[in-house]
Amino acid sequence: MASESVEWARAFGLVDSGHQVWRLLMADAAGLAGRACPDGPVDGLQLLTDMISWLFVMDDACDEDGLGADPGRLAPAIATLLDVLDRCGDPDVVPSAAGPLGDALHDLCRRTRARGRPALLLRFVSQVREYLLALLWEATNRERRRVPPVAEYVQLRRHIGGVHPCLTLTDLASEEPSGPAGRAEPAMVTLEMLAVDLVCWCNDLFSYGKESRADPDAHNLVTVIAQESGTDEAVALRAVADRFNRGLAAYLVAEGALLADGDDGLRPALTARRNWVRATYDWSLVAARYA
Template sequence: MATLLSKSQDVEMDPACDDASSNSSDSGYETITVGDEWIAIVMKYNEVEAAKNSKVDLCFLASIWSPIASEDRLKIMLDWHHWVFLFDDQFDEGHLKEDPTAAAEEISQNIAIMGGDAPRYTADSNPIRYVFQRCWDAISEVSSPEMQNRWIDQHKRYFAQLLVQVDQQVSGQNFIRDVDEYMNMRRGTIGVYPAINLTEYGSNINLPQHVYENPSLQECMTVSADLVILVNDVLSYRKDLALGVDHNLISLLMEKYGLNIQKAMDEIGNMVNQCYRRWYLALAELPSYGEKIDREAMRFVEVVT
């Protein structure tokens, strides 16, 4: 997940980012250090690990998703970004990569957090679940039932495709599937869909469910996920090779279709161009719902862009 959720760096950045990533806060359950310093304490990082994590600058990533987020909401967005990288790495290159039973159990426990059926986790008992539970507590406290359901549904979608990824890894299907099958699986595992809902929270977007479900907006979400997949697979190709990670489109195009690396890159370039075409066609089909809702719909489109 080296470039998960990446966006253009030539964008507006939330001025609250510096505060969210480094200051102390008493807005949570107790007075805590927030951001990179907080996650280093939770995960018990040594100095080298903490410095490596800070260098990633996840607050920058969160702030360009939602440049207008309040400091408190940006902090939760930052916590979620820390969580999703830590959680995902367990399935990409960690102990859950080839263990379907343990993977299913881990996902079940995270779903229970959103259902209110989980124990209260601490940084000592289970640090990764603790971070996710803290995010869910904050978001569910201020979100509408519709928004909470979107959050739950899109995380379940993400979790389900992680299980597909593990099953395909174990059964050796990584280079048997075709491009469409690969993209369908990766749309779930790349993490864009829950990130979009997180940004709805950060930007305080109020989009009615029937508008959210419009095929045009759903296609915009899919295009956004596809673009992140394509960028991710190009930028993380060498790292994936070094770590033995097979779910990379370049590797699939070379192994299954016999393309050399340049032709594989050219094919990805063609797919990127198609994404732009799909995006504009989807927007052209988006109906008007009246001035107030249209304004929220355009704010949502900006999030997805």
């Protein structure tokens, strides 16, 4: 699965140098996808792996290759990608001059559309759109050397993490994804938000060392807590770990309440969200991406 996803990225020109290929291999998108969706069909798992690879390439372009430090440069790229999303993967409409990121995104949308679940396609497109727009917020902060307050960061981090569209593709790989009525339940919305927060905060803890070496003002929950509270790095790291643990406890309570309701239609979605939280932690322990 890993080699297939790297070849997919190379075919679309997402990676074209030895360093970029190595960087994507070290990210181990297949390892993360396999942990998050262990029982999914091969085609569903490949789609999820390719989506994670696309997110890694986009994040690296912003964080390490400079695209995300200049809103004026990033905005046209985002506009092109939004145009791709507006086509919702229509196989009869090929986006013109979309570039490697746009062409690969169109392929992801096309394959999502081909699974024949329109509601999940529209959810996926909407969530990727939110991710892209949040990148502009991040780029503006970088340009101004602005460290956002904690509440603002937590809200936007849910979108910049790219977790929502990955959850949707995990649901798509399920033989029995929950219906829109179940997903609209306030308790389910709360649980999903908690799951996304946990994935993002776990990522911030594991990536902080690498990110802080490259950019002291990096967008990371440790950084924003240290800035807002005036504490040092060690205290901020402990605060993020405590926040994660409190969030995990709240997640388990929310999950238990939904399971107690006896709605078997929600069980695949609950399993997927639990898997994603655990998968992120286990993958982060061994991921060379944060070395």
